[in-house]
Amino acid sequence: MPEWIDLLDPSPEELRRHLPKDIHPRALEQLLADPKHDDEPRPKLEGHGNYIFGVFLVPVLVPNENRIYYQEIDLIGTRDGLLTVRKTPERGDPFDISPAKAACRADEVVGMNAYHLIDDIAERYLDLIDGLNDEIDELEDNVEDMAPEKTRARLSGLKHDLLHVRRTLSPMRDAVRGVVDDRVELEGGPILTREVELNFAAAYDKFLRAVDGLELSRDLVAGVRDYLQSKIANDQNEVTKRLAVIASVLLLPTFIVGLYGQNFKHHFPELGWQWGYVWSWGLIVVTTIAQLVFFRRRGWI
Numbered sequence: 522m523p524e525w526i527d528l529l530d531p532s533p534e535e536l537r538r539h540l541p542k543d544i545h546p547r548a549l550e551q552l553l554a555d556p557k558h559d560d561e562p563r564p565k566l567e568g569h570g571n572y573i574f575g576v577f578l579v580p581v582l583v584p585n586e587n588r589i590y591y592q593e594i595d596l597i598g599t600r601d602g603l604l605t606v607r608k609t610p611e612r613g614d615p616f617d618i619s620p621a622k623a624a625c626r627a628d629e630v631v632g633m634n635a636y637h638l639i640d641d642i643a644e645r646y647l648d649l650i651d652g653l654n655d656e657i658d659e660l661e662d663n664v665e666d667m668a669p670e671k672t673r674a675r676l677s678g679l680k681h682d683l684l685h686v687r688r689t690l691s692p693m694r695d696a697v698r699g700v701v702d703d704r705v706e707l708e709g710g711p712i713l714t715r716e717v718e719l720n721f722a723a724a725y726d727k728f729l730r731a732v733d734g735l736e737l738s739r740d741l742v743a744g745v746r747d748y749l750q751s752k753i754a755n756d757q758n759e760v761t762k763r764l765a766v767i768a769s770v771l772l773l774p775t776f777i778v779g780l781y782g783q784n785f786k787h788h789f790p791e792l793g794w795q796w797g798y799v800w801s802w803g804l805i806v807v808t809t810i811a812q813l814v815f816f817r818r819r820g821w822i
Contacts, residue, residue: 523631524602527618530609539604540597541572548574548597556593556608564689566596566696568706573598573635573713575696578689579616579645582652587675589649589682591689592616594642596635600707603634632717636724639697643727646690650734653683657741664748672749679742687735694728701725766816773808777801 526539533553540549548569551562566575575596580589590613597604609615621641625634660667660675699705700713700721713721778801816822 525634527605529607545569552595552606556610564692564696577642579642580649580686582649598631598635603631632713636720640724643724646731650731653738661745676746683739697725766822770812774805777805
């Protein structure tokens with residue numbers, strides 16, 4: 522079985538002891554860089570003379586905190602073995618490499634070890650998409666109960682997360698496609714044999730499924746946003762209807778009071794009637810109740 526050396530947050534001295542002697546300065550700089558990620562470093566897998574160099578990023582969803590952090594795994598592959606360098610994120614755990622190592626067999630070549638690592642990463646992307654879809658479904662179920670401001674803030678966070686996952690997923694897919702297309706070459710013959718390339722094709726298919734799933738997630742977020750806007754519009758319509766009911770209910774009593782309170786000489790039989798005061802109040806109460814019954818039947822109140 523080819524040697525697989527895994528280093529977690531190594532010191533520069535420890536790292537140099539395991540690197541090829543002709544390591545490219547840019548590759549060394551990337552291996553020593555801090556694990557801080559925005560849009561850089563872009564995932565890649567490329568041939569560097571007598572070794573292959575890869576940089577991989579794995580997004581990890583933290584549902585309880587509504588955030589995503591990124592795990593970085595750097596790879597150096599030679600004909601004799603594999604070197605992986607894992608970096609601990611600022612607010613998260615490092616990538617767990619044990620499932621990929623457990624999938625390796627003693628009779629496999631170095632390229633197959635690299636495939637098991639890539640395949641594990643592809644599976645984690647698919648799990649991430651499923652987790653994001655669950656988050657979106659939960660948000661949609663709670664649109665009616667959550668405050669619109671809170672829902673808008675969560676939608677904005679999800680859109681931001683999807684954008685950054687896409688910026689990571691697309692170059693990951695392209696890096697694997699380079700192996701499938703036999704564009705990752707070494708001096709003195711290939712390290713990624715035809716069998717390895719066929720296995721990488723299976724991993725590439727998983728990345729394609731992840732890309733399709735990410736597009737579906739974006740559509741789901743857009744659907745929740747439309748649902749929220751529709752709910753806000755309906756709530757505004759309900760408020761408008763209630764204000765209209767209040768204005769209408771107050772209109773007739775105001776008219777009656779204004780009618781009998783005109784400040785000029787006129788003859789109203791009710792003004793000299795013994796029951797005139799009771800009559801005016803009765804008229805106000807009856808018209809108000811009649812309006813309330815009407816609006817109630819219409820479903821406005």
